Amino acid sequence: MLENEITYPHINSFLADVLKQSDPLLEEMEKYARKAYIPIIQPESAQFLKMLCTVSKPKRVLEIGTAIGYSSIILARTMDENGVIDTVEIDEDMIEKAAGYIKRAGLENKIRVLHGDAAEVLECLGTPYDFIFLDAAKGRYIEMLPHCLRLLKPEGIFVTDNVLYRGMVAKDGFIEHKHRTIIVRLKEYINLLCRNNELTTSIIPIGDGITVSVRTGSNES
Template identity: 45%
Template structure:
């Protein structure tokens, strides 16, 4: 927990319910221990979409399709969403959820390894949501920046690892040390990249919001 638990509980109590389909998917995901974006991240995404009003969204990491569907409800009507997933057991569930919500025409799910898929995409996208394997964020970044248009927004979720990011790598369990070091490298790169302006926010499990600089201005 990054923010005091009582404060998080209070903020959750202020939230309005999502659409019926999103509430059903969220409850099923929680029941089946499928990771989806937290309540505070849901709210933050809605605000970012209202500000940016993107027309082409890319999501890296579909899971069961919850966040793609949420974005489809809060992005402009003409916006299209492409989402990438490699976990075979979740792909048919996501497709079924898109069908149930009537969003098959708005959301395109690409099956396969994200790194391989990213190299084949031409973009450009004006909003990219990164919510896949945390240890691979740093590897994805060059391709993500290639297809992110100038003034485009990159949102990276779960970047603070429940606060463990501030710990020494030797204080982290051995199995988590690679992810820990790669995420630290990723955050440093976001903050020092010449093409990005980035804010790292202790919201949910930590999120980074980056804007690609428009060098033509």
């Protein structure tokens, strides 16, 4: 489990125990991700994402950051029969691995993996989405935001993972040099979300920190 200063260790282990994976494919994916150091969504955040998806019943989901397809599969299984997911990934090895798992989950017709740098791929997308999950390079969330806003339907849900970055975003005092730029960018990103009149945003301190925004204003420009 990733060390963080967002939640207490005893709460993390309690949640890990309660939310222990019972699905064999997802369990296999979690094991592979741990072994290969692939940062998939944490169990409590995955459960929260699933809950948001269940409540909002999206027909079209956009995910930015597929990795091995773990969160895509969780979302796709939660959606209605006709629901579709477009998920964007830059790394070819990840795409290959994701394609294998998605096939084994029998979700090839529901999940479309789009290969490329998200900033460029999103530029080419035009049909809006009911639900957007941003989970790619944290240092580039600000750059992705206008695309996500353009592609989010009125009343759509916009979720971003890792916004508290192991708690460092909220920390006063010394931050190691290698993390400073990312921290500055994440703080700015959170501020942009919270100050946006078209969104109502909540910051949830679970996992690595999640924001949930609902589009309450108009996206007409």
